[in-house]
Amino acid sequence: MELLIWVVPVAGIAAVLFALYLARDVMSRDTGTPEMVAVGDTIREGADAFVKRQYTTIGLLALVGAVVITVVIALVETREVADVPALAGAPIGIMTGIAFLVGAACSMASGIIGMFVSVRSNVRTAAAARTSLVGAVQVAMRGGAVSGFLVVALSLLGVWGIFTAYETFVADVTVAEAPFLIVGFGFGASFVALFAQLGGGIYTKAADVGSDLVGKVEAGIPEDDPRNAAVIADLVGDNVGDCAGRGADLFESTAAENIGAMILGVAAFAIADSAGWPNPEAWIFFPLVVRAFGLLATIVAMFFIRGSETENPMNILNRGYWVTTILSVGGLGLTTYLMMDTGGTISNGLPVWVWFFFAGIVGLATSVAFVYITQFYTAGTFRPVREIAEASRTGAATNIISGTAVGFETTFVTAISIGIALLSSHWLGQQAGLVNAAGHDVGGIFGTAVATMGMLMTTAYILAMDTFGPITDNAGGVAEFSRSEAHTREITDRLDAVGNTTKALTKGYAIASASLAAFLLFSAYIDKVNLIIGNQIEAGRTDIELLTSVNLADVGVFVAALMGAMLAYFFSSLAIRAVGKTAQSIIVEVRRQFREMPGIMDYTQRPDYARVVDITTRAALREMVAPGLVAVATPIVVGLLLGYQAVAGLLMVGTISGVLLATVLNNGGGAWDNAKKYIESGNLKDEDGNVLGKGTPAHAAAVVGDTVGDPFKDTAGPSLHVLVKLLATITLVLAPLFIR
């Protein structure tokens, strides 16, 4: 057992080394023509400038956050309300602050390194596309995998490291208490993710919308045309939004859900301990180990990314995904068998571990289900996208109405799938028969935690596929910008189309994992609240009871639930509006350049790309503050006014509302995007069978839909993922503040 736990650092370090190997491999590739190098350098400089400024800002915010948290926790967590009374006051405050900072630092590091590699992979992918499709796929996927491995490995090593440090080196901390002490890590990760996703999401879509409006619409020049001063900002945006943003999002998911699962493991630990099962602490370590096996599975899968030049590139990527999934099933079986050792206890006819193995399979299956659901709703060959494309024939209004109907509709199968996953993993967990001293079942909740962990096993691979998206998108931009030959551009176009699909899949995956995790995270919140209240009752307090129910029929809980549901809309409104404002700044600047530098239009003058990048950066960072503060402040204000039970209501209903709204925004946006592509590929025909392609009113209508969908699917939607998890981590950390 001791040995099995060492799988965690070993797998983590192996993944980091493997990421370095992949990075070296990518860096050693050909960078193509001098024109490609030039534009690649320009994108890289813009991205570096943004990253530097953004992470300076976020770092400062995180420092302030850490100080505030340290002070607040030190003041609030007196002996009476501390989850670990022996550490009450300053020690627990400092430990939470440190955990917060480590979480924030790891999240920032994975974002920065991922970006570092992805902005160097784009030009190399474009260069590889001159000779080979498979070669280009490999460069892009390896570049993406650097990000994927680092994000997951840093999250694993970070949680393991801080957990081990607190458990080993701090006196008074037992293995059952340590999980509660590291929730600050998850909060730090969420905090950084929120601003990374918001800032990146606002930047990328403002640059996209702004560049299109001022270039395509006003000046009448093509997309990605070098005369448009905003075009570099647009290419930079693909990296900072899709790559750094989603990286931070999934870093946070894995960290927060891992910690939440460990907290739930404490209840199982207590049962295992009193039942005299071998290795009771394995129930707490389980999430770490199962994720380590997921990482190892993904490393193996990277060697299966190969195929023929004539193959659909999506098949090549799918091959690796299925290898990861199948190996993960094996890893899951091994981990549950070895770690959930109950000395042979049989429950409902099967060994205990088998029930949890099945629960983990539910998680893996949910992940596969969401991959296909997202494809159905956003890929061009199916009914929803075709419907939107058909509606474009009667103009922009019907295109928007149809896309909205599709976006709304996607909540149905999403909610049903999540509901089935929750109910079935809970039922499977219940069958394991873990009943605590008070006679309550804890296996059910732990079943949902195992399902979430099963789902997270494939995160590194999913994230690699996601980062594949912006890299190939950029490779296409580089090819276009450097006026490469048609053959190269044909390959980059094919890769770009696949990248659009993988980006959509990741969002589906992220939303599904957020929903499964939600139930786990607020169970952890309830456990934490009860740990504190239990301590108070033991200390003699009589005017308080354990939180056994989050009662929606209580007016305070109901109003808090209403606030949580509203928060998803209000936050999205601020995020969408921020895109509009930032885009305005870009439009004003590009117009100025067209006016004051008349040589731009006939290629005799080079537009000032850097200035647009700089303006976009500053505007995006300015605009991310308001939604960020609203997200952080709302749960705190509601908690202070209405108490700890009400906050649980806000957390749960806020999660439901956020998950559904994100589904609408992501899938609606994705469907609009692909309806435009469907028309551009010549699939739409009029009543007489003539193709309605580029340049027709139907295409113009579809462009409107695509533009509307941009801030939905790339700013507001993904930011909602982060918001949902931030709600969970912030309430976990600040729970003592809400108990009076």
Next chain:
Amino acid sequence: MELLIWVVPVAGIAAVLFALYLARDVMSRDTGTPEMVAVGDTIREGADAFVKRQYTTIGLLALVGAVVITVVIALVETREVADVPALAGAPIGIMTGIAFLVGAACSMASGIIGMFVSVRSNVRTAAAARTSLVGAVQVAMRGGAVSGFLVVALSLLGVWGIFTAYETFVADVTVAEAPFLIVGFGFGASFVALFAQLGGGIYTKAADVGSDLVGKVEAGIPEDDPRNAAVIADLVGDNVGDCAGRGADLFESTAAENIGAMILGVAAFAIADSAGWPNPEAWIFFPLVVRAFGLLATIVAMFFIRGSETENPMNILNRGYWVTTILSVGGLGLTTYLMMDTGGTISNGLPVWVWFFFAGIVGLATSVAFVYITQFYTAGTFRPVREIAEASRTGAATNIISGTAVGFETTFVTAISIGIALLSSHWLGQQAGLVNAAGHDVGGIFGTAVATMGMLMTTAYILAMDTFGPITDNAGGVAEFSRSEAHTREITDRLDAVGNTTKALTKGYAIASASLAAFLLFSAYIDKVNLIIGNQIEAGRTDIELLTSVNLADVGVFVAALMGAMLAYFFSSLAIRAVGKTAQSIIVEVRRQFREMPGIMDYTQRPDYARVVDITTRAALREMVAPGLVAVATPIVVGLLLGYQAVAGLLMVGTISGVLLATVLNNGGGAWDNAKKYIESGNLKDEDGNVLGKGTPAHAAAVVGDTVGDPFKDTAGPSLHVLVKLLATITLVLAPLFIR
């Protein structure tokens, strides 16, 4: 006290007589030029045809529903689970079925009579506009008031009648049991309202969108042009959607909330009874009496609708609204003082009735707040609409993005207002110190019920203002269609603009009352469930406990909550898609007429208006079935699978989700509509100060937004109001089905 209860039938009958007087008055007015009479007749025929066919369909559905309910309740409500054990089985089934049918019949009657008058008021308003603004306002407002008074009076008389009948003529029924037996009335009203709103909403917007697309966009002829065969269907649609639909919506609100409040009054009755206060049954009758005073206040207010020819017509209407509100405050004070007679009991320093009087004031204040909030977000002079208009300068995409941001934003102030209203009325109610035998406070919940009743006092007036909208809209259409002189059209245009505002206000009012009522209605659900479970426990059952908490941390409740939140989106998706499909049928038919009847374009051939009306009618009725069934089936399926506690979760979170989504759709749609009007009025200027009015690209972009907003604000949004209340009534009636 006995005397005070007689206020109910007296006020109800007075309101009916007053409505007849108003109807006679309207009918006696001048019908204008022969051209006006001709077009008025055509609209009337179309509306009659739709009403006849729609209410035949709905009537059949209601009959089937009544039979099913009778059988289900008779089978399910055995002695063990019946809320009134003495009536278990067939008697309670038949009583519920009768209540359902009476509710359905009253709802249908109020819709039909309201439509009857409103389609006759339009042409008379147009005729009056030839000579006088105030005259036209009076005709339209009196026509609208017929609908307002009948809806509210029928709901009051219906609830009172069936309550009195069951309490008086059925042996074994006590005054405390009767409220539970009449919930079928609310369900019947909801059932009819759902289909009336869905069918009407689909019809009106399909006709609007279809007529615009095929006329304005394809054929290039103006709006309301007589050559467009769909134009009559469009004018008919204003009546069947806005007038009959909203009438059914508010009929249902008043009925369901009244019954819910009476159920909550039962708990207060028990306290009053055991405390020996005079007239304990007054706590149950209170909602009826306070509404009766609201009706009387509205009758008086009708005489204050007068003003000068140069005045803003909105001021004339506001005058009446404020008179209604102020008189309602008086009526509320009188009712609480007389009916909540506690023999002088003082609680927290004030007589008990004073606390509830304050709670009622909260309701009235909330209604006023929503009137102003809606105005801020949808009227052209404020920031949100200006913002959307400005965004139209960069095209349709930015117009849509900006409108979506505004729609999302409106949830903030909506949720905050509702939260404050709920918390404060609950707190005020708690201060009254009503504590039941088990030691639980019942005053808090009753406080929210009183607030809801306070809010509903002004319903008749609000509904009159609402119906004013379609009447003036139609009057404008009649004037345009009959090519009246410019002076007349100027007056009808002014009235139309006011009508747009009043229609938006009503939606804000309806949503606010639905949210306040939600809390009341699921408290009633819990009371009903506990009445049944209490009977079972008394009968010796030991494996069941009273429902004291709707525990969101229970996986079944959480999944049901997720389903409830999803239902709002999925239902809206079906409703929006239904509009698109119906509009397609219209487009095909009008295209056919243009093709096969070439004389239409040079006015030598009369388009076949009736055929378009008929096609729209059939398509709308066909398309309303799917969303209607989803709405009815979802709570039943969830209840059967997950049980009575889970259904409460679905009900509560479904309400939150439905209310917020309706807010987004209603206000977003209203803001888009008025952004277009803002541009048409010449308020938008380019950088050089030139007006960007009709015919500019900015206007075209705003038209796209307006068209998108149409099915949002007039089909999906209002249908969500009904959905929310249907969830409450269906679960109330079928509660025994979910208890096993």
